[in-house]
Amino acid sequence: MKIRTRYAPSPTGRMHVGNLRTALYEYLIARHEGGEFILRIEDTDQERFFEGALEIIYRTMEETGLDYDEGPDKPGDCGPYVQSERVTAGIYMEYAKKLVETGEAYYCFCTKERLESLKQTIAGKEIVAYDKHCLHLSKEEVEEKLANGTPFVIRQNIPNEGTTSFYDDIYGEITVENAELDDMILIKSDGYPTYNFANVVDDHLMGITHVVRGNEYLSSTPKYIRLYEAFGWEPPVFVHLPLITDEEHHKLSKRSGHSSFEDLVEQGFLPEAIVNFIALLGWSPEGTDEIFSLKELIERFDYKRVNKSPAVFDMVKLRWMNGEYIKAMDEAAFKKAAESYVKAAFAQAGDDHVVTADGVTLSETAIDKILELVRTRIEVFPDIAEKIDFLNKMPDYDVEMYTHKKMKTNSEIALEVLKETLPILEEQTDYSAVGLHDRIMKYIEEKGVKNGVVLWPLRTAVSGKQSTPGGAFEIMEILGKEESLRRIRLGIQKLEA
RNA sequence: GGCUCGUUGGUCAAGUGGUUAAGACGCCGCCCUCUCAAGGCGGAAUCAGGAGUUCAAUUCUCCUACGAGCUGCCA
Numbered sequence A: 001m002k003i004r005t006r007y008a009p010s011p012t013g014r015m016h017v018g019n020l021r022t023a024l025y026e027y028l029i030a031r032h033e034g035g036e037f038i039l040r041i042e043d044t045d046q047e048r049f050f051e052g053a054l055e056i057i058y059r060t061m062e063e064t065g066l067d068y069d070e071g072p073d074k075p076g077d078c079g080p081y082v083q084s085e086r087v088t089a090g091i092y093m094e095y096a097k098k099l100v101e102t103g104e105a106y107y108c109f110c111t112k113e114r115l116e117s118l119k120q121t122i123a124g125k126e127i128v129a130y131d132k133h134c135l136h137l138s139k140e141e142v143e144e145k146l147a148n149g150t151p152f153v154i155r156q157n158i159p160n161e162g163t164t165s166f167y168d169d170i171y172g173e174i175t176v177e178n179a180e181l182d183d184m185i186l187i188k189s190d191g192y193p194t195y196n197f198a199n200v201v202d203d204h205l206m207g208i209t210h211v212v213r214g215n216e217y218l219s220s221t222p223k224y225i226r227l228y229e230a231f232g233w234e235p236p237v238f239v240h241l242p243l244i245t246d247e248e249h250h251k252l253s254k255r256s257g258h259s260s261f262e263d264l265v266e267q268g269f270l271p272e273a274i275v276n277f278i279a280l281l282g283w284s285p286e287g288t289d290e291i292f293s294l295k296e297l298i299e300r301f302d303y304k305r306v307n308k309s310p311a312v313f314d315m316v317k318l319r320w321m322n323g324e325y326i327k328a329m330d331e332a333a334f335k336k337a338a339e340s341y342v343k344a345a346f347a348q349a350g351d352d353h354v355v356t357a358d359g360v361t362l363s364e365t366a367i368d369k370i371l372e373l374v375r376t377r378i379e380v381f382p383d384i385a386e387k388i389d390f391l392n393k394m395p396d397y398d399v400e401m402y403t404h405k406k407m408k409t410n411s412e413i414a415l416e417v418l419k420e421t422l423p424i425l426e427e428q429t430d431y432s433a434v435g436l437h438d439r440i441m442k443y444i445e446e447k448g449v450k451n452g453v454v455l456w457p458l459r460t461a462v463s464g465k466q467s468t469p470g471g472a473f474e475i476m477e478i479l480g481k482e483e484s485l486r487r488i489r490l491g492i493q494k495l496e497a
Numbered sequence B: 001g002g003c004u005c006g007u008u009g010g011u012c013a014a015g016u017g018g019u020u021a022a023g024a025c026g027c028c029g030c031c032c033u034c035u036c037a038a039g040g041c042g043g044a045a046u047c048a049g050g051a052g053u054u055c056a057a058u059u060c061u062c063c064u065a066c067g068a069g070c071u072g073c074c075a
Helices: A015-033 A054-065 A083-088 A091-101 A112-118 A137-145 A195-205 A215-231 A261-266 A271-279 A296-302 A315-327 A329-345 A364-374 A383-392 A409-425 A433-445 A451-463 A472-494
Strands: A004-007 A036-039 A105-108 A120-122 A126-127 A151-154 A162-168 A172-175 A184-186 A210-214 A237-241 A354-355 A362-363
Touching: A004 A015, A004 A210, A004 A362, A015 A036, A015 A054, A015 A210, A015 A261, A015 A271, A015 A296, A015 A472, A054 A261, A083 A091, A083 A105, A083 A195, A091 A151, A091 A184, A091 A195, A091 A215, A091 A383, A091 A451, A105 A137, A105 A315, A151 A215, A162 A215, A172 A215, A184 A195, A184 A237, A195 A215, A210 A215, A261 A271, A271 A296, A271 A315, A329 A383, A354 A364, A362 A364, A362 A472, A364 A383, A364 A472, A383 A472, A409 A433, A409 A451, A409 A472, A433 A451, A451 A472
Parallel strands: A004 A036, A210 A237
Antiparallel strands: A105 A151, A120 A126, A151 A184, A162 A172, A354 A362
C-alpha cells in the first residue's frame, strides 16, 4: 500500500519548530517510500484564527522545500483541504450523526453552569470529568430540545469498563482504562468539529496511512482508536514524536525567542540548515554523518530510528551547522545572502560601492574581499556587522594594544616599525595583498626580525582591534593606500603622545 | 491528584546480555599562523538511583527519584 502522510497545521501564527519537524518527518516518511504527502489546514477554532497565518504556512513549506502533492492550493481527490470548508460541506455533522445513531455518541445540552459545577480542583488544577448526564436523556427529550433550538454539542460515548489499546510504532503498545477516558466533544456548539474528531474523520477520508504527530497526543490516542472502531474503520499506523524542549527541558515556547522557523530565519539562519538541524532532533541516521540535504534525508530517513526521549533545542549546535552551510555555499549564493549585511555595516551603500563613516569609498572588489574574509568567521549573517565595524570607522584604541608578548612587540618597537614602514608604504603603489606582502616581507627580512614584530603593529594601527578577519595586508588592500596611511600615521601619533 | 510516556557526557546521540560505551556540538590543549577564524591532531567528560533475573547487566523485570505530556466547545 502506498504511504500517505499529512501535515495538518492550524493557522494560528508562526510555524513552531516542533510542528515543522513533524511536517518534515511526515514528508520524509512519505517520500522515502515514494508515497504521498498532503497539506490540510485545521482551522476549526475560529477564535484562534490568525490573519496571514495561511500565507506563513505556504511560505514555510516553500522555503523548506516540503512540497506536498495535495493541499488547499493543490487540488486532489480528497478535497476540500481546509476544514472550515468541509464544515460547510456538512461532512463532520454527517459522520457525527452516524455515531449518534449507533449509540457511539450522543447529544449533550448541558449548560456552561452545569459543566462548571462538575469542575473539581485536584492538585491545583481544575479538572472536569463529564458525568454522561445527557446520555440518559430519552429520545423524546432530545427531539424536543433539538426542535426548540437548544444549543448542543455531540459527545463521544466511551464505556466506563474495559480498556483500549493501540500500538505506536515508536512507543510500542499502549493501554488505557476506558474509565480514564472522558466523553470528549466531537461537535462544538457552533457546529464546528473539534480537532479530535475532524482529525479522525479527515485522516480516514483522505486515506492517510501514517499519522505522525507530537507526543502530546499519545495519551489521547485511545479516544481516537475508539472513534475508528466506532466507525468500523481500520486505524492508521501511529508514529508519535518526542518533544523538543528548551535548555531548561521545558516545552519550547515563544518566550525562548527561537521557537519558530520565522524567528530563526530572522536571526540569519538558512532554511536548509534549520531543516537539517531539526531532522536530527529526535532522529539519527545510520552512520556518523550529520550534514544532509533534504534529498539525502529522504534517502536515509527511516522512521523506525526515531527516538523516544525529548531533545533540547541547542542553539549553539544550530549555529555551528549554519556556519557549515555558509562555508559550503557557492560563491554567488553566499554573496547574494551576505552582501546586504556587509553593506549595512557601513555609513552609506550603493549598488557597487560603500562609503565608510571615515569617508572612504570602497569598491565592489573591496566588498568582495570582505565577503571572502568574513565567510569562515561567521556562523550566522548578522555576525558580519561586529566583524567588520573597524573598516567602517577607525576605532579609538589603547596603545597598550601594541604590546603583545608572543609577537614580541611593545610600544617602542611598534613606534619604530610604524615609522620605518610608513615611507615604504607611501612609496608603494601596488596595494594588493600580495604586493604589500612582498614589499613588507622584504623589509622584515632586511630588518632580521620575526614577522609578528612588524605585522602585529601594522595590523593594530590599521584596525585598532585585537582580532580582525584577515591580517594587515588584507585590511590595507581593502582600505586602500590613502586610508591605510592615514591610520598608520594616527598610530604613530598615538604612540608618540 | 489520576493516567501516559521518558531518563547514555553540558547538549544532540550510536550501541549491545560479555564493547577500550561510536560520532557530532561545546570546552581544553597542541600544530599551522601577522591576530581571529578555517583546517589538522589530541584530551577531559556519560549509561539517574536501588533491588531482582543471570556466570555476566548500560542492555531484561520491578521499585524509587526526576522530567515531560494529557486530564479544554485549543490543537
